[in-house]
Amino acid sequence: MTTRTTRTRTADSTGGLDQDLLDRVTVIVRAAGDRLRERFTPHADATGTDEIVAAIHANDDAVLDVLKAPLLAARPGAAWADDELAGGALPPGEWWVVDPAEGNINHVHGMPDWAVTATLVRDNEPVLTVVHLPLTGDDYTAVAGQGARLNGAPLRVSAKTDLGAALTGTGQARPGEDEDTLRRIGASVTRMLVSGLVVRVSVPATLQLIHVAAGRTDAFWQFSDVRSGLVAGALLVAEAGGTVTDLHGEPWSLVSSDFLAAAPGIHAAAVGVLSPLA
Numbered sequence: 476m477t478t479r480t481t482r483t484r485t486a487d488s489t490g491g492l493d494q495d496l497l498d499r500v501t502v503i504v505r506a507a508g509d510r511l512r513e514r515f516t517p518h519a520d521a522t523g524t525d526e527i528v529a530a531i532h533a534n535d536d537a538v539l540d541v542l543k544a545p546l547l548a549a550r551p552g553a554a555w556a557d558d559e560l561a562g563g564a565l566p567p568g569e570w571w572v573v574d575p576a577e578g579n580i581n582h583v584h585g586m587p588d589w590a591v592t593a594t595l596v597r598d599n600e601p602v603l604t605v606v607h608l609p610l611t612g613d614d615y616t617a618v619a620g621q622g623a624r625l626n627g628a629p630l631r632v633s634a635k636t637d638l639g640a641a642l643t644g645t646g647q648a649r650p651g652e653d654e655d656t657l658r659r660i661g662a663s664v665t666r667m668l669v670s671g672l673v674v675r676v677s678v679p680a681t682l683q684l685i686h687v688a689a690g691r692t693d694a695f696w697q698f699s700d701v702r703s704g705l706v707a708g709a710l711l712v713a714e715a716g717g718t719v720t721d722l723h724g725e726p727w728s729l730v731s732s733d734f735l736a737a738a739p740g741i742h743a744a745a746v747g748v749l750s751p752l753a
Contacts, residue, residue: 492595492603492618499549500593500605501614507541508591508609511576515610518585530583531576535559538575538591546571546593553595560649562700564729570596574703577606578679580650588682594706599729601710606681615685615711623688623714632717633690636740641693643667643745644675644683648699656698659752663696670748684708687736688715694737694745696722698752705734712736722746722753 514534521527547555553569565572571593576582578589587610594604606615615630617623623630635641645663647656660676667674675692677683681704686692688711697705709719709727718739721731724746733753737745 490597490602492621496549497603497605497616497618500546500595500603501607501616503542503545503549504591504593504605504607505609505614506545507538507575508607510541511538511582511589511591512609515582516585519583521583527580527583531579534576534579534582539573542573542575542591542593546573550595556596556702559703560701562702562729564599565596565702567598572596572601572703572706574679574681574707577681577704577707580678588677588679590679590681592681592703592707594710596702596706596729601706604707604710606685606707606711615688615707617688617710617714619710619714621714623711625689630688630711630715631690632687632712632715633693633738634740635693635738638671638741638744638748641671641738641741641745642673642675642691643671643694643696644677644686644692645696646676646678646680646683648680648697648701648704659698663698663749663752666748666752667745670744680704681708684712684736687717687738688712690715690738693741694735696733696735696745696749698722698733700729700732700734702729709734709736718742720746722749724750 521530556570556572574592577592582589590608592606602619683695713719719727719736722733
């Protein structure tokens with residue numbers, strides 16, 4: 476996946492990816508967001524690891540009840556990717572890659588950075604996505620070749636050309652990352668702090684990537700192939716005019732071992748800073 480340009484397509488030329496499908500998916504994801512919002516409290520009730528894990532699983536189970544059957548009905552023939560922490564290529568065809576509580580760890584700790592995401596992946600390319608933020612009511616949407624939008628208004632990535640003025644971000648993809656990955660994350664933050672302006676280290680990836688798509692931040696990278704945390708943001712950034720690659724600057728795909736989404740004006744400089752760690 477590389478930079479895409481906005482263009483209008485008919486439903487036939489996009490394989491049925493029309494406004495009706497996007498609207499239907501948006502309604503489904505909003506309903507799931509309502510369920511997740513009902514479960515939210517602005518304080519952390521769980522104190523031990525077992526309690527935290529149980530709360531995370533309870534959120535996932537409650538929201539999947541609202542998401543799975545309607546999404547499968549909305550796109551007959553599409554399959555369901557069950558493991559939200561998995562990476563790598565999917566079999567040919569269409570797949571729903573969904574995170575019922577993207578940023579679940581934030582939700583159970585009473586913080587606001589969480590969302591519900593649903594992305595249709597066709598032959599390992601994300602082609603339609605909805606990211607819903609239940610606490611604000613915002614919907615970030617994109618269809619391949621048709622641009623990215625926030626509540627219907629077009630999104631555009633940052634016009635910055637100086638990495639020294641850039642606000643960038645990264646974070647871990649999953650609990651229990653291996654020590655080598657954690658060290659590379661730390662080293663990448665140091666390198667980007669030297670070369671850029673400010674680095675945000677936070678989870679989840681999608682909540683950082685929507686800011687890249689909206690031009691609020693300038694780049695996000697991750698040493699990971701967790702597809703559920705990347706496919707929605709990758710499509711949003713690409714459709715907003717950004718560049719999506721691996722850390723060597725090669726086109727990103729589901730088989731890539733790492734990820735970079737950036738404004739075109741700083742992408743090459745970001746690759747120069749980060750590629751030695753890839």
